[in-house]
Amino acid sequence: MKAHFGTGEDEWARFAAHWQDLAQDRYAAERGTCRLRRYGQFTLTPATGSLAQLPDTPFVQPDGATPSTRTPTGTSPPLTDAFVADPLLHSIVALLGHVAGALDSAACWIAKVHPFRVVARAGGEGQPTPEGRHRDGMTLVSSLLVGRNNATGGRSTVFAPDGPELLSATLAEPASLLLSDDRRTLHAVSPIRPLDSSRPAHRDVLVVTTLIPA
Numbered sequence: 001m002k003a004h005f006g007t008g009e010d011e012w013a014r015f016a017a018h019w020q021d022l023a024q025d026r027y028a029a030e031r032g033t034c035r036l037r038r039y040g041q042f043t044l045t046p047a048t049g050s051l052a053q054l055p056d057t058p059f060v061q062p063d064g065a066t067p068s069t070r071t072p073t074g075t076s077p078p079l080t081d082a083f084v085a086d087p088l089l090h091s092i093v094a095l096l097g098h099v100a101g102a103l104d105s106a107a108c109w110i111a112k113v114h115p116f117r118v119v120a121r122a123g124g125e126g127q128p129t130p131e132g133r134h135r136d137g138m139t140l141v142s143s144l145l146v147g148r149n150n151a152t153g154g155r156s157t158v159f160a161p162d163g164p165e166l167l168s169a170t171l172a173e174p175a176s177l178l179l180s181d182d183r184r185t186l187h188a189v190s191p192i193r194p195l196d197s198s199r200p201a202h203r204d205v206l207v208v209t210t211l212i213p214a
Helices: 009-020 080-085 087-100
Strands: 032-037 040-045 050-053 109-120 142-147 151-153 157-158 165-170 176-180 186-189 192-194 203-210
Touching: 009 087, 009 109, 009 142, 009 151, 032 087, 040 087, 080 087, 087 109, 087 203, 109 176, 151 203, 157 176, 192 203
Parallel strands: none
Antiparallel strands: 032 109, 040 050, 040 109, 109 203, 142 176, 142 203, 151 192, 157 165, 157 186
16 A cells, blocks of 8 residues: 555654544443544545545444444544544545445445554453454445554454355555455454563554445
8 A cells, every 4th residue: 555655654654643642442442442543434526536524423333234333322532633634544545435436336435434543451452343243334344554563463354244254364564455345244353462461562453434325
């Protein structure tokens, strides 16, 4: 992804710095894991590449989502203004809009944007997907690795709806991107643990999901 966008190390470091300004995810905390996040949604017009932020609304999974993934309303703090204005975010979401167009035809998409940090405390573990194997009720689901620190694990797996594993990979290099057709697959991520058990670990990802407006 860095090569695709011509992103230099300074630009990537600026983008990654947004993950220092996330807030506690109460949904994950209630399930025994430490996850930080923010959330916002945009309209995306693939023909022009235009991206427009929608008003802040609580995150609610669509009807096609696995029931266990439904996040209680009011638990997702909004994106910061600095993150919304970052040109690399706009480039990433515009690219994902074109990819979604390969799965379905739409003049406009809704893009739901989730920066996540999963934390494993010293000697413990962190759960990127505390809900387990699931579907988000979208068209396209993407996970972009922003960075890892002192972390092992965090293996992403995509499954067929009837159970067989289709793909499994650990996003280890920053700017690695995993895409899946959410209409036809399920996905999950294994726990992370500290490489050095005396120190905490974290894994930062940008999850963007797209769907056609109702």
